[in-house]
Amino acid sequence: MDAKIPPGPLADKWNYYKAHARLVNPANRKKMKVIVVGTGLAGASCAASLAEQGYAVDCFCFQDSSRRAHSVAAQGGVNACKNYKNDGDSVYRMFYDTIKGGDFRSREANVYRLAECSAALIDQAVAQGVPFAREYSGYLDNRSFGGVQVSRTFYARGQTGQQLLLGAYQALMRQVHTGKVALHTRHEMLDLVVVEGKAKGIIVRDLETGKLERYAADAVVLASGGYGKIYYLSTLAMGCNASAIWRAHKKGAYMAGVSWVQVHPTSLPQSGQHQSKLTLMSESLRNDGRIWVPLKAGDTRHPNDIPEPERDYYLERRYPSFGNLAPRDISSRAAKERIDAGHGVGAMKNAVYLDFSKAIGEQGKDKIAEKYGNLFTMYQKITGINAYAQPMLISPAAHFTMGGLWVDYTLMSTIAGLFVLGEANFSDHGANRLGANSLLQACVDGYFVAPYTIPDYLAGELKAEKVTTAHPAFDLAEALAQTKIDELLSIQGDLPADYFHKNLGRLLYDTCGLSRSKEGLERAIREIGELRQEFYRRLKVTGDDKVNTELEKAGRVADYLELGALMCRDALAREESCGAHFREEYQTEDGEAMRNDRDFCYVSAWEWQGADQPHVLHPEPLVFEQVALSTRSYK
């Protein structure tokens, strides 16, 4: 696996790349077409930036408007090492925090570039009109986030993702207006078209008419987001799916870090069997909220009636130097440990308390309302509880996938001309993502990296023969996509797609979630195989082949059933604990993760071999030249 890391010292690599990247003459740019799938932060920013340079862009999303991509739901903030607080921040500090936060399972060069480009993103967003929080002096405000000891998080109340996305969406709309971007909403990618080893187009389904359509291009960008929805109950939107990346995977793009899934510590707990999603409460709440459970297992008293000495502030107890701001993987696991030990609270005993009484006492209710008002309002809307007067109930929930399609330093996958941006790729977060780094990575990929690396690739394609949608590869891909749809519609069994999705999700939560074991993973692989067979025997999709959300769901669940098995294989093969991947067999006496740098200091990239063949593992060794590998401690 060649990651194509540029030569030179770490701090100079990105400059070296930019200085040597090939360019396309402005007159030639409009002859080059790029397809962008997904209109979240990564997709919209990439599509707009390429169109601004003069390229022709075809952009696709499954939502009814590109403004609705799930980046919109990110709450807490976006990191950048501006050092506006003069608290010791720097590019290197941010790089180190991110490498350490990812438990030393990411590439130094990628992470350094992420930190290096972070400052420019804040400049870009402010210029677009993103209303970040301000000091009374008019300067930008910052707050702290988990896993770091400086204040480098920029925020727009609890709606930072929405505001950043609107900035990117508006930039995209501007390019639609100029005619350089053709936007196709309510379209879902069904297959990637590869011609002589290069990505040359896609097959999509118009979700209103049901018709399959072909689009050809000189390069294809997938920015289709993560696959946390595979757990069914997750913080993700209902439509989030892995289908675009999975179908590219089956065309030859490797999947990497597949089982590295972040379980977010502060979501609303499950309250019943009909539940369709778990609502996230921003991690920023942990700046002022204190997490605790009753010291006595099974204590049923109202939280306000439990006196201070009978509360266990377990994060402050176990991790005194980071306390309630311990990273997400550690906080989630600590919550699970307490819940499993019988200290869980709430009707289903599946939650812990997040308590603001101390912060309200110190800062006043108004200040807390200004910082988190919309989150408290959202909490009240969903639960009917006033969190100013009593603690919130929170619980861990599947959230972000660090894994995704393998990409090299230029964000190109193992298929030439197929670029993968944002959460859809595996690249920058290692085995655990720090809070407020996902908005950052999506934006940096789309605004600042792809606009250099994609033209570099296109410069080499200028003289290549143009592939049109009449090419036999399009005939084949469309025919296969149609066959798949016909198959799903024709099973006519007795169980809806949701049945299989919920069962898959439950199985993955139990065996490939916060904690994993050899025995559990082997069982999961077996049972997912059985569930998949049952799916193709008993699935029932009603309706026709026009607007049909059941058909859409079935296609996504079919992919999830294959991806779920690979997640378990990936987790099984990694016989160590690192970041979000916690193998019960590999832990210290006090329950902390035990990494194995001797045998597993690599990224696992998996190659698809066919439906009934096992994947082949291609390890990409991680070489650390700048940082010394150390035990990740937040104690």
Place this chain on the structure above:
Amino acid sequence: MKIHLKIWRQDERDGPGGMVSYTLDDVTEDMSFLEMLDALNGVLIGKGERVIEFDHDCREGICGQCGLMINGRAHGPLPHVTTCQLHMRSFRDGDTIYIEPFRAAAFPVLRDLKIDRSAFDRIIQSGGYIAAGTGSAPEANSILVAHDTAEAAFDAAACIGCGACVATCKNSSAALFVSAKTVHLSLLPQGKLEAPQRVNAMIAQMNAEQFGPCSNTEACEVECPQQISVLHIARMNWAFNKSRLLGRKG
């Protein structure tokens, strides 16, 4: 709870439609309104019928994709929530609930409760942005924005584009949606330069779509999930008239 439902069913764009009755047992208070529809769809699949199509995605009130008229009110009986944030605890055993799509000439129905809101996108395309291309931005702290100005801009920028304002307005006016964007951008120093052109272009596009005029009933603010203030409409009108008086139409 047992809930009786009367739901708009329509096969295709421009096709005929009508209300169809359903009864759903075993509805619980902690179900969200959309989870109740999920449960109904599960029953319909069991019977081999086509499911009820409705738009939704994030189910936490921020993406703006869901939106139903519930007993004649946009997003249902509670003020300032989206449909996905409404829970069945707002209803009683035996209630009859009427569910229709957001209705407006500019929002054609695609199927059942799904609608086409691309008119909103076209309004933004006409000028709802600050033309700051990637790479051209100055150092962020070189643009000072007073705390209260940033907060006021945020209040307007918080619009989720759901269309409840249009659906609830007797004229199907998009004035609240359009004004939220013009005010968000023109309050900020970086967005002032293009303000006259922006407000003219966006209003022209709003008029070109089939939205009606605003007659200041203020019904939109009552239903807006983000509580966008109707004062923005006054600010937009002021900016529009000022640009015309000064001859700066863009």
